[in-house]
Amino acid sequence: MQPNSNYVYPQIFWVDGCTDAGASCLPAPPEAPFPPPVPDRRRKPRNNRERRSVGFLVMFLLILVAFTGVGLCIFKIFRLEKELDEVRESASAEHIPPALEKFTGESEQSLRKEVRKAAHLTGNPAQRDLPLEWEPISGHAYTSGIQYRNRGLVISEPGLYFVYSNVLFRGSACDSQVLSHVVYKRNPNSPGSLVLMEDKGINYCTGQRMWARNSYLGALFKLRKMDSLHVNVSKIALVNFEESKTFFGLFKL
Known part of the structure; x- marks a missing residue:
């Protein structure tokens, strides 16, 4: 059977991503999605009220430390003065110099003056x-x-x-x-x-x-x-x- 030469065949078109019909084109790679937004980790500046509170707290701690040191110094001074007064009273009551006490060898308790009744x-x-x-x-x-x-x-x-x-x-x-x-x-x-x-x-x-x-x-x-x-x-x-x-x-x- 011979084909009919008078039969009109429909046109067929090939569609792809290439503009040049003569060149072979590879399929385009899929597009990568956009990366997620990076959160802003920078510390927000404090307001004036917070800065003042921190400043007052630091100043209070410094003053407290200073007063504590002064109090300890005064306590030590009073303690030393008290011990010095006790030594002076015992020395004036006994009327015995330290050098003589070494030679006599008498104990401090025996030399202590008796309390007056x-x-x-x-x-x-x-x-x-x-x-x-x-x-x-x-x-x-x-x-x-x-x-x-x-x-x-x-x-x-x-x-x-x-x-x-x-x-x-x-x-x-x-x-x-x-x-x-x-x-x-x-x-x-x-x-x-x-x-x-x-x-x-x-x-x-x-x-x-x-x-x-x-x-x-x-x-x-x-x-x-x-x-x-x-x-x-x-x-x-x-x-x-x-x-x-x-x-x-x-x-x-």
């Missing part, structure tokens, strides 16, 4: 009966080597003591009663009490007006261990208990 008591208005009650601590009152017990001063070491007592009596009207001021002692090994000093006042006021009378007692006594000294008055209501007006004490010679 003394006591000074002041008036105490909170009392209702006798003997008089005293204040042993507050104000000018103190005790050193002497005990204050049961309203009296108790002797712990026998010896020669100077004992004193002062009482100020006062009133708003004169009734001519006898004023009595007595210092006496007791001892558990001896019965009763023994009067050491006594003062009596009569005719100390006239008329219906305010009056005042001071009574002072003081003398040397040889006291035994466990002796307790006390003070009596004729009437508690007439006593002025100010610490500079009414007091009681002793010291060992």
